Amino acid sequence: MRLNRTLPPAASPIYPKDIISGLKGLVHGQRELERFKKELKTYFGIKHCFLLSSGKAALTLVLRALSDMHPHRDEVLIPAFTCYSVPSAIVRAGLKVRLCDINPDTLDFDFDQLSKILNKPNEPNEPNEPNKPNEPNEPNEPNQPFSRLLAVIPVHLFGLPSDINRLRELISDPEVNIVEDSAQAMGGEWNGKNLGTLGDISFFSLGRGKALSTVEGGIVLTNREDIAKRIMARLSRISDYSLIDMMKLVIKSILLNIFLHPGLYWVPKSIPFLRLGATIYDSTFNITKMSPYQAGLANGWEDKLQRLKVDRKKNSKNWLSSLKSGYIHHYCSNSSNLPNLIRYPIRFDNNALRERIVQQSHRLGLGIMYTYPDSIDHIKEITSHFKGKYFPVANKISKNLITLPIHPFVSQNDRSQITASISQQTQQTQ
Ligand SMILES: *Cc1c(COP(=O)(O)O)cnc(C)c1O
Numbered sequence: 001m002r003l004n005r006t007l008p009p010a011a012s013p014i015y016p017k018d019i020i021s022g023l024k025g026l027v028h029g030q031r032e033l034e035r036f037k038k039e040l041k042t043y044f045g046i047k048h049c050f051l052l053s054s055g056k057a058a059l060t061l062v063l064r065a066l067s068d069m070h071p072h073r074d075e076v077l078i079p080a081f082t083c084y085s086v087p088s089a090i091v092r093a094g095l096k097v098r099l100c101d102i103n104p105d106t107l108d109f110d111f112d113q114l115s116k117i118l119n120k121p122n123e124p125n126e127p128n129e130p131n132k133p134n135e136p137n138e139p140n141e142p143n144q145p146f147s148r149l150l151a152v153i154p155v156h157l158f159g160l161p162s163d164i165n166r167l168r169e170l171i172s173d174p175e176v177n178i179v180e181d182s183a184q185a186m187g188g189e190w191n192g193k194n195l196g197t198l199g200d201i202s203f204f205s206l207g208r209g210k211a212l213s214t215v216e217g218g219i220v221l222t223n224r225e226d227i228a229k230r231i232m233a234r235l236s237r238i239s240d241y242s243l244i245d246m247m248k249l250v251i252k253s254i255l256l257n258i259f260l261h262p263g264l265y266w267v268p269k270s271i272p273f274l275r276l277g278a279t280i281y282d283s284t285f286n287i288t289k290m291s292p293y294q295a296g297l298a299n300g301w302e303d304k305l306q307r308l309k310v311d312r313k314k315n316s317k318n319w320l321s322s323l324k325s326g327y328i329h330h331y332c333s334n335s336s337n338l339p340n341l342i343r344y345p346i347r348f349d350n351n352a353l354r355e356r357i358v359q360q361s362h363r364l365g366l367g368i369m370y371t372y373p374d375s376i377d378h379i380k381e382i383t384s385h386f387k388g389k390y391f392p393v394a395n396k397i398s399k400n401l402i403t404l405p406i407h408p409f410v411s412q413n414d415r416s417q418i419t420a421s422i423s424q425q426t427q428q429t430q
Contacts, residue, residue: 006266007367007414009277010343011407012213012308014256018297022214022253025296026246036295040219043302044197048228050220050235051290055183055205056085056092058218059153060287061238062179062201063093065230066150070175073150077117079109080375080394082155085205086181087376088283095150099376101391107331107345108162109154110393111170118152118170151177156185156195158403159211159341160331164190164198177201177227186211186219187305188340201227206294208256211342212305214294215252241291249293262409266365279372281379308408309340315406315415319344322419325426327353343403345371354402356425366418367405374398 025032037049052058063076076090080099087097100117101110152171154162167178180199182188188195188211196202201224204210206217222228241249259268268274317335329347332338348354361368375394377386404418 002266002270002363002365004266004365005262006269006365007262007405007410008209008260008265008269008407009367009369009403009405010209011260011405011409012208012210012342013260013408014213014215014253014297016257018299018304019250019253019257021299022250022293022296025292025294025299028296029292032292032295032299033290036290036298036301039302040221044194044221046197046221047223047225048221048231050231051295052218052220052238053241053286053288053290054216055203055207055210055218056089056285057287058203058205058220059086059089059179059181060092061231061234062203062220062227063090063095063151065227065234066177066179066201067093067095068230068234069226070150073148073175075148076150076179077152078376079107079153079155079157080377080391081107081372081397082157082181082376083183084279084281084372084376084379085183086153086155087379087382088281088285091382092283092285092287096148097376097382097385098149099386099389099391099394101393102397104347104393104397105329105331106163107157107160107397109167111163111166114167115170118149118172118176147173147176149173149176151179153179153181154199155181155183156188158331158343158345159185159188159195159339160345161185161188161190161195161339179203183207184210184342185340187309190339196221200224206298209342211308211340212298212301213256214290214297215249215256217290217294217298235289238287238289240289241293245286245288246291246293249291253293253297260409262365262414277369281381283381311408312341312406313338315410316341316344318415319346319404319406322415323422325423327426327429328422341406343369343371344406345401345403347397347400348402349400350429351399353425353429354400356428357422358402360421360425361418364417364421366414366421367410368418369403371401371403372398 075096077098178199180202182196183205185195186204201222204219206214
């Protein structure tokens with residue numbers, strides 16, 4: 001166990017002044033939530049905004065609203081390598097997960113495979129599961145012009161923009177909506193447009209380790225009146241945080257303020273039941289409206305996000321220029337046009353090397369981390385959704401990717417240590 005300076009792999013600081021704003025928000029109540037909503041609508045130039053307890057809660061609500069509009073559709077297409085929260089929200093919404101493999105060099109969809117999937121909406125679905133003998137026959141027999149696809153979810157993984165224009169060109173069915181997963185991309189841009197404004201509807205996460213954090217939180221944005229109306233109907237049936245849960249948020253924000261610092265991060269990291277950094281599939285999360293405490297924590301978010309972006313960009317630029325080796329694949333090519341990342345992904349096509357680098361990082365507290373442990377089709381709770389299907393690229397990527405920290409706690413000394421550690425391990429391979 002390491003009892004010394006340890007970098008978290010990702011961090012969105014919560015400052016004492018944020019906590020004070022949060023407490024003021026508690027006093028202001030609904031007014032604080034309205035302020036946050038209004039600022040978001042203005043910043044993103046979007047008509048409708050809804051605030052929830054998490055990104056997963058936001059996505060679940062969005063999918064349920066879409067499902068209300070198109071009750072005969074129950075499938076949602078996502079990349080086969082992504083955050084486990086995405087399939088967990090789909091399952092929570094009572095829908096089926098469908099996968100498309102990814103491009104190993106962009107982490108976006110494999111667009112050749114995507115175009116085949118989207119142009120073959122009549123492809124017969126999996127046979128009825130044997131444990132559901134009473135289920136009626138699926139309505140989409142191969143010759144019926146009838147699709148069950150409800151939505152496609154492109155993900156800006158780590159902040160790398162997904163090519164949503166290209167996706168849109170492939171979707172010919174107007175009932176299939178694009179739900180833009182901008183959970184990791186708040187403040188990012190693509191071709192001069194804000195990420196989070198490109199889909200029919202989009203969401204951000206304000207969880208720990210996202211671009212901006214209010215302990216937990218989710219934001220939904222849309223310009224579509226029809227979708228907004230359905231969301232409002234659903235939202236009116238969702239409850240608020242209980243007083244106890246709100247107190248827990250206050251305590252968590254104070255703990256985050258203290259323990260995200262590299263000097264103390266080893267404390268929570270060494271407590272096994274916190275399971276920091278573990279990827280867990282869980283479809284039983286809470287779904288509540290955002291509390292005024294969280295809206296208060298977010299007060300001043302535009303400046304804060306801007307400053308965080310500058311720090312993260314500076315660190316990304318450093319990794320791009322200082323780590324040059326035939327063993328390392330970068331996901332950014334041009335230092336003048338770097339995306340707004342929250343963690344800096346690199347790929348090692350040599351497994352042993354990747355393993356050694358992460359182990360060394362554990363010993364030295366360098367904040368280098370694996371990403372998601374497996375492709376989505378291998379999550380044991382949902383493997384039945386994908387019987388007989390394989391997603392080899394997604395599977396391989398899950399074993400080859402790591403991320404480097406780029407948050408504001410990364411110091412010059414950390415940067416030197418990380419660079420030295422990686423080049424030392426890389427040279428041993430040569
Ligand atoms: C974090 C995340 C989510 C879920 O957000 P939470 O606020 O953690 O529920 C969804 N999608 C992606 C890509 C994420 O990274």
